[in-house]
Amino acid sequence: MESIYLPTSYRSSKNLETAGYFEKYSKMCxxxxxxxxxxxxxxxxxxxxxxxxxxxxxxxxxxxxxxxxxxxxxxxxxxxxxxxxxxxxxxxxxxxxxxxxxxxxxxxxxxxxxxxxxxxxxxxxxGSKRSLKLTITDNMSNHFRNDILPGTNFIYSILIYRPFSMSMGQKHSGEKLRFAMEIEALGTNLLSQIIDAIECVSNYGVLKEVENTKVNLKQFQNAKQEYPSQTVFIDGVFYNDTRSPDAEDYSEPVIKWAREKNIGKFTVSAMETTLLNTLTPRIGYPYVYIHQGNCEHILTFSDARLIQPNDCLVSEKYPRIVSVCRSTNVLCLICGIAPSQWLVKKCDRFPQEKVFLCTDCCNSYLYIDGKKVGDFELYPFFDEKVT
Structure with missing residues (x-):
């Protein structure tokens, strides 16, 4: 994919063999x-x-x-x-x-x-700040014991961005790329541990169309357990999650499509057996994480450094989220007070393509005696700040 998305466009580094680089550096110093x-x-x-x-x-x-x-x-x-x-x-x-x-x-x-x-x-x-540093008490808890010597391991800083969508063939149809969180991980962490640390609202509930607001929302919860399929694309390799027997291979149709278009030869590996120190990523280059069917996140390796005495020296605490984006609740479009619980799409009573409503406003504006007023699609909305 580097022939299509040029690394020079992202000011990214060369592919780094970080394990050997830091081992050599620690011996030099x-x-x-x-x-x-x-x-x-x-x-x-x-x-x-x-x-x-x-x-x-x-x-x-x-x-x-x-x-x-x-x-x-x-x-x-x-x-x-x-x-x-x-x-x-x-x-x-x-x-x-x-x-x-x-x-x-x-x-x-x-x-x-x-x-x-x-x-x-x-x-x-x-809410004027891009991200908030989390308060982390490193090496201060009696429940953990320092088991990492400074200079014997290295830390990756990984930036995760919010999912986005775009329509091909339509100009300016893509959403703005927004920062979600920063994760610090050791070179000895598995790639699956990094993926498990990512928090996404798509994992909270299944987005299925319903007829009214009286449905039991518990049947739509725990989407991550219901649909465990996920994959990460890094440097021409699809790292699939094969821990669950119900997981589907997201890479298969993409590899078939790439072969037909003569784009490149991609390979497949398991994320639960891949250590970060075996990867050779480009610092600053965008990679893709896909889950829940079509929920796509951009992730980048923003930094790699040798672990120092003032870092957290407890391996059990890695990977860890060190900063998150400052975000607020999605309030109801009508009342502007209550958090949104429903997503309404293609409604002829709203000028917008999609709107977010609370239960009371949704029932009073779109239903009469339990019957729909006009044509629209109704979906349960799981707000990450409320769920």
Missing amino acids: PLTWGGSSSDNFCRILEEMALNDFSEVDLSALGASCSINKLQLPSEPDNFPIEVPARLSTKSKLDFYYPVTTEATQLNVIKCKEALEKKWIRSEFKF
């Missing part, structure tokens, strides 16, 4: 990884030719390099940290502050914390 902090400190001193220094000299050197030297004599002690009411410039730095206790006394850190608190409150309320 053994000083950074492993051992106790005191052993590392001694190696650093030896590397810098400072092992002949006395403790007095090292203390004097540490005092000379202290962050307290960053404060000017003329700097006021009572530097204001109040946030101006009309301040609109936003920092692109991360919410987290990987600083020492001494650094938290700096006025710049205090100001940034105050600014971020103000922006977080406003963005939660008005």
Whole structure:
């Protein structure tokens, strides 16, 4: 597919053999990884030719390099940290502050914390933020034990986008591609574990047409168990989920079509037996995840880095969702108050092709004595924020 969707159009990297790359890198930089902090400190001193220094000299050197030297004599002690009411410039730095206790006394850190608190409150309320970092307490729980040594594994950052639809042959018919979540995974994780971590509203319920709102919605729930078929297309390989005997092979008709069109030779593999460190993806290149028949997600490998001491060192916590898109409930089109529970399509009483309604508004506007008013299609709607 790279002959059709050129990698240069996405500014993606070359195919990376990440396992061998990071193994070679960790051997080149053994000083950074492993051992106790005191052993590392001694190696650093030896590397810098400072092992002949006395403790007095090292203390004097540490005092000379202290962050307290960053404060000017003329700097006021009572530097204001109040946030101006009309301040609109936003920092692109991360919410987290990987600083020492001494650094938290700096006025710049205090100001940034105050600014971020103000922006977080406003963005939660008005929804102006693209994604929200999840608060994750790494290495702090007594229920888990650190079993990963820094430098012995690597982390993939994988971006998942919301499903989209488009009509071929119609200009501007495709929906805008929207970020959904970011997943961090180890190189030793299975591809099926990544797929299981993806949250999609299509897995909550089956979208089937019904006659009225009095149907039992429980029969439409658990779509993921009812239809377990899914596949991921990465670098010419369809990684199918074959864990369930009821799963269908989504790749078969696509491979047949590609063979007839002379597009390329695609292969098939099982996602539940494929480790991430055996893949050679392009960083930044779009790949496809398909489930629930025609629910398609774009996913990209956005970053790959060697695991560090300040990362989560508990393998049981991977893969994990580290950020999600800020989204709101889909409210009823008529009342604008209640969450939507029904999807109405092709209704001659609405100017839109599809609308979302709550149960009360749907019954009062589209039904009289339990009979339909006009022609329309009615489907149960499962909102991911309500389900």
